[in-house]
Amino acid sequence: QLAVAYLKVSETVKSENTFASVAMDHLSNDQLFMYAQSLKYNGKYAEADRVIAMYKERNPEDGRATELLNSLPKIEKILAEERYLIDEVDFNSEQSDFGPVAYNGDIYFVSARDLDYIIKREYAWKEAPYLNVLKTSEKEGLFSNPKLFSTEMRSMFHDGPVCFSKDGNELYITRNINNDFIDANFKKKKGYNNLIILKSEKQADGSWSKPEELPFNSNAYSCGHACLSSDGNRLYFTSNMPGSIGGTDIYYVDKEGDSWSTPVNLGKDINTEGDEMFPFIHQSGRLYFASNGHVGVGGLDIF
Incomplete structure (x- = not known):
């Protein structure tokens, strides 16, 4: 269960290591599939294929296994294609920030950052603030301090x-x-x-x-x-x-x-x-x- 919990919060290296510490024949079907996911997330595609093959033996009717098995050539082709340079915007926080929408010169996005309200809203699973929609504006490449939309x-x-x-x-x-x-x-x-x-x-x-x-x-x-x-x-x-x-x-x-x-x-x-x-x-x-x-x-x- 610890490996699954790590995977849910994107601690993929810890998830992989925890799964690896357990004999694969002791892993449930769902855990085996998630182990393969952890390996893929960490760029270990050949090892992920090996685990997926074992999963497919247990679950021959699962279309996910058929799709993902021997996916390494497809992944290598994807990685060999044209790359893009990705720059991080300066309004990101230490919490989750995602789902940006650009409209009329402004950017609206979802954030779990603390908005410094007197009454805190936190959910127990990650002990993090609830998500809010924030708004920021860009001027000459600089973004304003995000505010509640x-x-x-x-x-x-x-x-x-x-x-x-x-x-x-x-x-x-x-x-x-x-x-x-x-x-x-x-x-x-x-x-x-x-x-x-x-x-x-x-x-x-x-x-x-x-x-x-x-x-x-x-x-x-x-x-x-x-x-x-x-x-x-x-x-x-x-x-x-x-x-x-x-x-x-x-x-x-x-x-x-x-x-x-x-x-x-x-x-x-x-x-x-x-x-x-x-x-x-x-x-x-x-x-x-x-x-x-x-x-x-x-x-x-x-x-």
């Missing part, structure tokens, strides 16, 4: 990421909902803990309306990471709703008047038995997304 976009739990309509009058935000409760014996009980998508509209004074839930949300599963097409008529998002191919899949809904159609799964060309998330639809119609199910160099890669 809007009090309407801040709840008691995780908030973000966001996406905007092309005209900037609508936004869609992912929000965490949690209904843990106290029973008759005053003991805390676990309820549901999911993601939902909400919509907010810009008001005449420039403020934002109270976000309202979209109709396809459910207490039984998560919907999040919304991305709107340039014409505003199709919304792509991530969900683990029933019928998903893997852990999380990418779906879309079409606008129907003031509501939305039934969610449509993008199918097996996009979704795998792993996780697909964070869709981004370019105005050209090209879809970009993150996946740990397609062959990549390790972890979530962009496809």
Whole structure:
């Protein structure tokens, strides 16, 4: 369990070493697969192939193993292709910062940094602040000190990421909902803990309306990471709703008047038995997304 915990918080070297200290025939199927993931994350692709081969012997019907087995030639081809120089922006913090959206000269992103509020909001799993949507502006290559985007976009739990309509009058935000409760014996009980998508509209004074839930949300599963097409008529998002191919899949809904159609799964060309998330639809119609199910160099890669 310690190796799994390390993997969940991206301590991949510690995860690999902990898995390696246990005989592989003592690892469960899930643990064996996660051991292979740890090896891939650490660039040990040949060793990862060896572990995946053992996993496939136990689970011959698992499409993930078939996809990932003998992936080293594909990975070498990816690594041999044109490289890009990546510069770190100066508004990052020591906590998690992700999901940037550039709109109208500003950048909106999700952060777990401490905002110095009198009442601290922390969640027990990582003992870190809950996520908020922050905003920064760029001028001549320099970024302003990030500030909370809007009090309407801040709840008691995780908030973000966001996406905007092309005209900037609508936004869609992912929000965490949690209904843990106290029973008759005053003991805390676990309820549901999911993601939902909400919509907010810009008001005449420039403020934002109270976000309202979209109709396809459910207490039984998560919907999040919304991305709107340039014409505003199709919304792509991530969900683990029933019928998903893997852990999380990418779906879309079409606008129907003031509501939305039934969610449509993008199918097996996009979704795998792993996780697909964070869709981004370019105005050209090209879809970009993150996946740990397609062959990549390790972890979530962009496809």
